[in-house]
Amino acid sequence: MEKMKYKRIFGLVLDSVGTGAADDAKNFGDEGSDTLGHVGEAYKGMLKIPNLQKLSISNIRENTIEGVAAEEEPLASFGKMKEISVGKDSMDGHWEMMELPVVQKLSFFPNGFPQELLDKLTEFSGRNIVGNRPESGTKIIEELGEHQLETGDLIVYTSGDSVIQIAANEAIIPVEELYRICEYARSLVNGPEYTVGRIIARPYIGKTKDTFTRTANRHDFALKPTGKTVMDYLQEDGFKTIGVGKINDIFSKQGIDEGYHNESNMDGMDHVDHVMAEDFTGFCFINLVDFDAMYGHRRNPIGFGQALMDFDVRLGTVIENMKQDDLLMITADHGNDPTFKGSDHTRENVPLLVYSPQNKKSVNLGTRKTFSDFGATILDNFGVQGEDRGTSFLDNLE
Numbered sequence: 215m216e217k218m219k220y221k222r223i224f225g226l227v228l229d230s231v232g233t234g235a236a237d238d239a240k241n242f243g244d245e246g247s248d249t250l251g252h253v254g255e256a257y258k259g260m261l262k263i264p265n266l267q268k269l270s271i272s273n274i275r276e277n278t279i280e281g282v283a284a285e286e287e288p289l290a291s292f293g294k295m296k297e298i299s300v301g302k303d304s305m306d307g308h309w310e311m312m313e314l315p316v317v318q319k320l321s322f323f324p325n326g327f328p329q330e331l332l333d334k335l336t337e338f339s340g341r342n343i344v345g346n347r348p349e350s351g352t353k354i355i356e357e358l359g360e361h362q363l364e365t366g367d368l369i370v371y372t373s374g375d376s377v378i379q380i381a382a383n384e385a386i387i388p389v390e391e392l393y394r395i396c397e398y399a400r401s402l403v404n405g406p407e408y409t410v411g412r413i414i415a416r417p418y419i420g421k422t423k424d425t426f427t428r429t430a431n432r433h434d435f436a437l438k439p440t441g442k443t444v445m446d447y448l449q450e451d452g453f454k455t456i457g458v459g460k461i462n463d464i465f466s467k468q469g470i471d472e473g474y475h476n477e478s479n480m481d482g483m484d485h486v487d488h489v490m491a492e493d494f495t496g497f498c499f500i501n502l503v504d505f506d507a508m509y510g511h512r513r514n515p516i517g518f519g520q521a522l523m524d525f526d527v528r529l530g531t532v533i534e535n536m537k538q539d540d541l542l543m544i545t546a547d548h549g550n551d552p553t554f555k556g557s558d559h560t561r562e563n564v565p566l567l568v569y570s571p572q573n574k575k576s577v578n579l580g581t582r583k584t585f586s587d588f589g590a591t592i593l594d595n596f597g598v599q600g601e602d603r604g605t606s607f608l609d610n611l612e
């Protein structure tokens with residue numbers, strides 16, 4: 215293939231690592247949110263992310279991240295991306311990156327779920343339902359977990375996203391049973407009346423409210439992609455597609471040849487190291503979810519910063535291991551400012567860092583009009599025709 219500039223492309227999504235309120239943040243009540251900026255402020259100059267810094271994480275911003283200087287000679291090309299999908303959840307963000315922006319109306323449940331849905335869940339599972347409101351997942355198990363241990367009731371809750379989340383103590387509702395209930399819930403909300411982005415199984419362990427801990431058996435049952443994605447088109451043309459972490463759930467495995475489940479960010483980076491040692495031609499799409507699930511939603515800026523610093527060390531290894539014809543693109547799927555009100559995602563622009571050892575220059579890629587530019591660039595590289603919903607920046611990279 216004559217045009218193929220890069221043989222392997224690694225797309226690395228730092229889940230929820232946004233870089234400042236998007237211009238439509240007001241519509242979401244998210245004006246003033248800035249995940250990276252506020253994590254930097256919480257660290258008062260002590261946030262040490264030298265590899266992200268080298269790649270130019272502060273160069274993309276109007277004000278640099280505290281303690282992280284803008285580089286004079288950055289290693290990567292850099293920019294930001296703006297989201298056009300109607301929501302600010304992981305599914306919206308990742309689908310849009312793969313040229314499938316979510317423009318249909320999804321169902322949200324700010325006042326709890328409709329009774330008919332709850333009745334069906336009870337009938338299927340033989341269990342009563344408690345919760346039934348938007349809430350933080352760790353708060354709701356603290357509140358209702360002991361009740362669940364006594365009664366076996368299901369804890370069903372939502373958030374600002376289009377989600378039905380079901381929390382279940384593994385000791386009393388086995389994970390397999392929980393998954394079956396979630397699959398059933400999935401079948402109820404694929405439209406047209408209710409169209410829900412994700413059903414999320416939230417298993418946890420522990421005997422008392424102070425010791426309840428969620429486990430890595432979390433599983434997301436997303437809406438099936440409503441059309442073809444960049445990964446489908448790559449696969450059809452014989453290029454290899456690999457999903458690491460939540461990617462597999464978010465696309466219901468559609469368009470993915472080889473998938474890896476992550477136990478944590480560090481486990482995810484182990485998978486990345488493993489995949490990098492393989493010889494393939496194609497695209498590896500990676501999601502690291504701890505930033506979001508463990509620190510963003512928990513509104514814990516110190517934990518968030520530590521996760522960034524831990525990731526940064528592993529990023530150093532990735533950079534060292536990259537081959538001449540590899541391309542690394544680092545971005546995020548939405549924001550989740552750990553200093554913001556509430557516990558929901560925040561509508562932010564996301565960083566875009568694009569690095570290859572073969573590139574000689576650092577180019578400012580500006581603010582991309584849609585996350586789909588990410589996928590368009592991948593297709594352009596491999597000479598594959600897709601939906602043309604984004605603008606490739608391949609030719610900007612030198």
Ligand SMILES: O=P(O)(O)O[C@H]1O[C@H](CO)[C@@H](O)[C@H]1O
Pocket residue numbers: 304349350351352372373374375377379416506507511557558
């Ligand atoms: O509070 P927890 O259970 O982590 O849930 C959060 O995780 C979901 C998926 O990102 C979000 O919609 C938010 O509700």
Ligand SMILES: [Mn+2]
Pocket residue numbers: 229230303304305506547548
């Ligand atoms: Mn996400």
Ligand SMILES: [Mn+2]
Pocket residue numbers: 230304506507511559
């Ligand atoms: Mn989240």
